[in-house]
Amino acid sequence: MGLYPLFADLTGLPVLVVGGGHVAERKTAALxxxxxxxxxxxxxxxxxxxxxxxxxxxxxxPGAFQPAWLDDVWLVIAATDDHALNADVAANAEARRILANVVDAPALSRFQVPAMVDRTPLTVAISTGGAAPVIARRVRETLETELDHALGPLTALAQRYRTRITQRWPDLAERRAFYDWLHDGPVMNLLRNARPDEAERVLLEALDAKEPASRKGSVLLVGAGPGDPGLLTLRALRALNQADVILHDSLVSEPVLALARRDAERIDVGKRCGGRHTQQEQIHQLLLEQAQAGRLVVRLKGGDPFVFGRGGEEMEFLHQHGIAFEIVPGVTAAVACAAYAGVPLTHRGHARSVHLLTGHGKESLDAMDWPALAQDHQTLAVYMGVARLDEFTQRLLEHGRRPDTPFVIIENGTLPQQRVVRGVLQELPAHAKEHAIHPPALLIVGEVAAMANEHAWFGRLG
Incomplete structure (x- = not known):
């Protein structure tokens, strides 16, 4: 071990920063x-x-560096762009046995300032001993994505009740088991959901209970986004790494599933046109059985759970059966596919509103307000509409939507095999057949769709 790691308590202690530029500004802020x-x-x-x-x-x-500046300070940082001056500061600090750090000069430094992940009071420090700060920064970026922000409040709560926890479980093994429960159970979930008072109450109940707290199952309804794993939220990524079991739709891409915990059980509950179809009632029962078995269940849905994902029904079912749940929103297909095709859903000059529609089934089409949808200067984003493009187009035209209204169809949006097919409304069914469009595909109708002609930047154009 090249460096001895330590965390210094500098509260109320004088420290010196030599230098008045932007680097000194950053060092001062941290101190x-x-x-x-x-x-x-x-x-x-x-x-x-x-x-x-x-x-x-x-x-x-003010003024040039003077050794007297080091009187009674505990540590010093030399942060000027003058190498000779920085070396002089370090030498004077060495003579006084004051720890010194010289920015970008590890050979002159007695301590290194690490890259840090801040989950106060939990702090993670990463150092390469000054050999490769960029590598330390990349490691920090990785840890930032993996370490839940609720770890800070959890650590503070554990600190507040540390004495009582030690008294309640004097046996070290039992105490470790309690801390595992604290991290994996309802206390952490409540803190994550910004409910600190409830989290503290659950902790106190566990401290007063005669039997050790047992882990209760819970469900996370997680949006996987449209397919590109880079569009996953940090919370979704953490959920995949925590899951005991994952119930996923068929639209969830393999690259997204590859990010999940390796030993998590995966259950495909997809609904496919003309193929195997998992009934919603079966999904509900699987969620209930897995959660009641004490498992952390991730219900992974393409896009966002609450946008044509039946997440609302699953939430209601879980609530009715007393199963704790969380909602992790995802990037919905309309937003992502439009962006990857260079199409803004709203534009001050072309679209005043956006309608998210589903073309799945005749009932959906019959329920639409066609006179309203046929108005100009609005964007229609249609999910699951490939099978009924003829009827959709006919109804729009019958109710007055202009035949030359632009459209785009984005097939396999955000994935490497994405295709963008463009045209005008009256040619929509013919274009879809000519290009053999298949699900998953999103249809966008409206003046903004024409912007794909010049601004589509990802995938193939049709």
């Missing part, structure tokens, strides 16, 4: 956040540093 009393020595300061001086947040030592 202030740690509670240090910061002195900044430099002939001049950035406007931000000068404002902090005026607000009495930091002390300014």
């Amino acid at each position: 202030l956040s740690a509670g240090a009393k910061v002195r900044v020595g430099a002939p001049s300061l950035t406007p931000a540093l000068m404002q902090q001086v005026e607000e009495n947040k930091i002390e300014h030592l």
Whole structure:
């Protein structure tokens, strides 16, 4: 181990930053956040540093560096662009046995400032000993995606009740099991859902209970987005890494599933036209059985659970049966596919509103307000409408939508095999047949669709 890692308590202690530029500004901000009393020595300061001086947040030592600046400080950071000056600061600090860091000069430094993941009071520090700061930054970026922001409040809650937890479970193995429950169970979920009072109540109930707390199952209704794994939210990625079992739709792409926890059980509950079809009632029962068995269940849906994903029905079912649940929104297909085709759903000059529609089944078409949908200067985004393009087009034209209204069909949107087929409304059915469009495909009708002609940037154009 090249460096000895430690976390320094600088609360109320004087520290020195030599330099008044933007680098010194960043170092000062980090030291202030740690509670240090910061002195900044430099002939001049950035406007931000000068404002902090005026607000009495930091002390300014004007002029060139003087060894007396090091009197009574606990550590120093040399953050100038003058190598000789930085070396002089480090040498004077060494003579006084004061820890010094010289920015971008690990050979002159007695301590390194790590890359950090902040989940206060939980802090993760990453260091390469100054050898490759960019690698430390990349590791930090990875950890930022994996470490839940609720870990901070969870750690603070555990800290507050540490004495009681130790007294309740003097046996180390039992105490470890309790901390596992604290992390994996309802307390963490409640903190994640911004319910700190309920989380504390559940913790107190567990401390007063005669029997150890047992893990209860729960369900996360997670939007997987339109297919590109890069469009997953951080919360969705964390859910995939926590899941015991994943119930996924057929539209969830393999690259997205590949990000899931390796030992999670996967159950395909997809609904396919003309193929195997999982009834919604079966999905409900699977959710109930898996959650009642104490498992963390991720119900993974293409797009967003609440946009033509029947997530509302599943939420109601879980609530009726007393199963804890969370909703993790996803990027819905209309937003993502339009963007990947270079089509803004709204545009000040072309579209005043957006309608999200489903063309799945005759009942859906019969329920639509066709006179309203036929108005100009609005965008229609149609999910699951490939099988009924003839009828959809006919009804729009019959109710007055202009025959030359532009359209685009985005097939396999956001995936490498994406195709964009363009045209005008009166030619829509013929174009779809000519290009053999198959689901999954999203139809966009409206003036904004013409923008795909010049701005489509991803996949193939038809």
